[in-house]
Amino acid sequence: MLGAGAVGCYFGGMLARAGQDVTLIGRSERVQAINQLGLEMDCKSFQELVYVKATDDLSVLGDADLVLLSVKSLDTEKTIQAIASILPGHAVILSLQNGVANVDIASKWISNPVYAAVVYVATGMLGHRTRGELYIGALQPAQGRDQENLVAICTLFEGADVPCFIAQQIKKDMWLKFLVNCSYNAISGIGQITYGEMVRIPEILQQIDHITEEFLAIATAEGVLISAAEAVEANALIASTMVTQRSSTAQDLARGKKTEIDFLNGYIVELGKKHGIPVPYNESIYALVKMLEQS
Amino acid sequence: MLGAGAVGCYFGGMLARAGQDVTLIGRSERVQAINQLGLEMDCKSFQELVYVKATDDLSVLGDADLVLLSVKSLDTEKTIQAIASILPGHAVILSLQNGVANVDIASKWISNPVYAAVVYVATGMLGHRTRGELYIGALQPAQGRDQENLVAICTLFEGADVPCFIAQQIKKDMWLKFLVNCSYNAISGIGQITYGEMVRIPEILQQIDHITEEFLAIATAEGVLISAAEAVEANALIASTMVTQRSSTAQDLARGKKTEIDFLNGYIVELGKKHGIPVPYNESIYALVKMLEQS
Numbered sequence: 001m002l003g004a005g006a007v008g009c010y011f012g013g014m015l016a017r018a019g020q021d022v023t024l025i026g027r028s029e030r031v032q033a034i035n036q037l038g039l040e041m042d043c044k045s046f047q048e049l050v051y052v053k054a055t056d057d058l059s060v061l062g063d064a065d066l067v068l069l070s071v072k073s074l075d076t077e078k079t080i081q082a083i084a085s086i087l088p089g090h091a092v093i094l095s096l097q098n099g100v101a102n103v104d105i106a107s108k109w110i111s112n113p114v115y116a117a118v119v120y121v122a123t124g125m126l127g128h129r130t131r132g133e134l135y136i137g138a139l140q141p142a143q144g145r146d147q148e149n150l151v152a153i154c155t156l157f158e159g160a161d162v163p164c165f166i167a168q169q170i171k172k173d174m175w176l177k178f179l180v181n182c183s184y185n186a187i188s189g190i191g192q193i194t195y196g197e198m199v200r201i202p203e204i205l206q207q208i209d210h211i212t213e214e215f216l217a218i219a220t221a222e223g224v225l226i227s228a229a230e231a232v233e234a235n236a237l238i239a240s241t242m243v244t245q246r247s248s249t250a251q252d253l254a255r256g257k258k259t260e261i262d263f264l265n266g267y268i269v270e271l272g273k274k275h276g277i278p279v280p281y282n283e284s285i286y287a288l289v290k291m292l293e294q295s
Numbered sequence: 296m297l298g299a300g301a302v303g304c305y306f307g308g309m310l311a312r313a314g315q316d317v318t319l320i321g322r323s324e325r326v327q328a329i330n331q332l333g334l335e336m337d338c339k340s341f342q343e344l345v346y347v348k349a350t351d352d353l354s355v356l357g358d359a360d361l362v363l364l365s366v367k368s369l370d371t372e373k374t375i376q377a378i379a380s381i382l383p384g385h386a387v388i389l390s391l392q393n394g395v396a397n398v399d400i401a402s403k404w405i406s407n408p409v410y411a412a413v414v415y416v417a418t419g420m421l422g423h424r425t426r427g428e429l430y431i432g433a434l435q436p437a438q439g440r441d442q443e444n445l446v447a448i449c450t451l452f453e454g455a456d457v458p459c460f461i462a463q464q465i466k467k468d469m470w471l472k473f474l475v476n477c478s479y480n481a482i483s484g485i486g487q488i489t490y491g492e493m494v495r496i497p498e499i500l501q502q503i504d505h506i507t508e509e510f511l512a513i514a515t516a517e518g519v520l521i522s523a524a525e526a527v528e529a530n531a532l533i534a535s536t537m538v539t540q541r542s543s544t545a546q547d548l549a550r551g552k553k554t555e556i557d558f559l560n561g562y563i564v565e566l567g568k569k570h571g572i573p574v575p576y577n578e579s580i581y582a583l584v585k586m587l588e589q590s
Contacts (some may be wrong), residue, residue, distance in 0.1 A: 171385035190583055193590045201589060204581035287498035288485055295488045
């Protein structure tokens with residue numbers, strides 16, 4: 001598990017708990033804490049202290065069969081560059097990250113198969129979440145061993161009590177999750193407010209509509225067909241199921257950390273320039289998050 | 296002086312200090328403090344404790360010759376409604392407020408002459424500012440007694456050491472100040488950052504450009520001709536002269552108070568609807584300030 005944040009610790013912990021040979025790779029302070037204290041997993045169906053190997057030494061990847069990628073999108077490129085020469089040829093990568101650019105970024109630097117996963121329920125460091133569901137798939141038309149690899153990954157996760165499905169249209173699933181991130185993350189961060197609070201403010205609902213409209217124009221230009229009704233449904237689902245949740249962008253800003261905004265609304269701005277499609281609503285909240293990162 | 300905030304206390308204090316018969320009208324706690332402690336004026340050229348009458352009783356306006364309006368734009372309508380039956384027919388109103396709608400709002404409810412003033416330097420409650428300069432004028436083509444009234448007001452202020460000029464084009468002056476408020480107030484509030492910090496962030500400079508472009512389209516539709524160069528100059532002047540200043544919107548948000556955003560970018564949104572001109576950049580920051588007011 002390359003990345004020892006909330007997502008990495010949750011899925012890494014679940015796999016370790018099921019007896020898989022897992023190593024969490026992260027920053028040294030985090031790694032030290034995990035080695036000394038273990039992972040305190042506080043989930044709906046169990047509470048358990050799970051011991052899992054952790055290291056900050058990338059050379060352990062020389063032994064890897066499956067690399068689960070859970071670093072921030074910001075760090076994908078430099079992380080993959082750093083492991084390119086270490087990774088064995090048979091290793092398979094699965095990106096558990098937010099955003100839609102990570103698989104392409106990773107594939108620029110390595111020839112190993114890289115698959116995408118969409119994680120359907122947010123995990124917080126302190127738990128009390130329902131377990132995450134994974135949808136996984138190949139972004140490129142599936143090749144020879146892809147189906148075999150994907151089935152093996154599903155089997156692995158299912159054996160660790162993590163529901164895992166092979167998605168029929170992983171790209172669309174990724175873009176739907178990406179939409180929801182574009183709709184909520186920045187605004188929740190700017191206001192430091194929960195999704196439930198956001199949707200009680202009529203002016204913010206209108207902003208979400210505008211952001212979504214721009215997003216769909218970009219998705220279409222990128223060959224991803226999402227209907228307005230599907231978009232509305234995806235946005236509404238988050239507002240109703242994650243009422244008390246603040247976005248990861250809000251958490252990053254509150255902690256004075258760099259956010260993933262370049263890979264959320266910032267990526268829409270970038271694609272807007274590429275396709276000549278104006279995206280003022282996305283651009284505005286993107287600029288304001290950049291400001292808040294600096295102030 | 297109807298309103299005992301920063302602007303009201305500054306100009307009220309200057310007039311009282313010059314021996315004019317001034318009464319500050321404000322909320323009871325503020326009024327009590329002023330009656331007990333006086334106004335501590337800490338200005339560039341003098342430091343002085345100025346005693347000035349203060350009351351929360353609107354009936355004193357039965358004696359008024361000149362009513363200086365310094366309440367928040369939010370309160371203009373209900374304030375004017377409340378004083379309409381008290382005000383003597385000869386009384387003259389001068390609005391010292393932000394925004395471009397106050398004179399029209401006041402004139403809906405009273406037949407007394409209402410003039411506009413543009414205050415050129417912000418005053419803070421704790422002083423250390425250069426003294427405010429006033430430009431005053433009639434929004435309607437000047438009528439019989441207007442010139443006489445405006446000269447009398449100028450004389451009054453000049454005698455109190457407040458530079459005051461009759462503006463040749465008060466409407467354009469108001470809109471230029473309004474532009475600057477639309478460019479800076481909301482964003483400074485969202486980021487709780489100074490004007491100097493704002494303009495060091497490239498993404499924010501771009502937002503200011505977009506906001507300004509939309510603003511000029513609206514100004515043109517409203518018959519106010521401001522060139523792009525004049526707009527750029529007005530924006531740049533604020534960034535260079537008020538480097539360490541945060542906007543009144545930032546101060547209101549920090550204190551959990553309602554802001555004037557409905558009369559700043561919110562008014563641009565309203566005029567955008569009226570004229571069928573899209574103003575997404577103004578709309579976005581307007582919505583975010585509405586959110587921050589509630590959270």
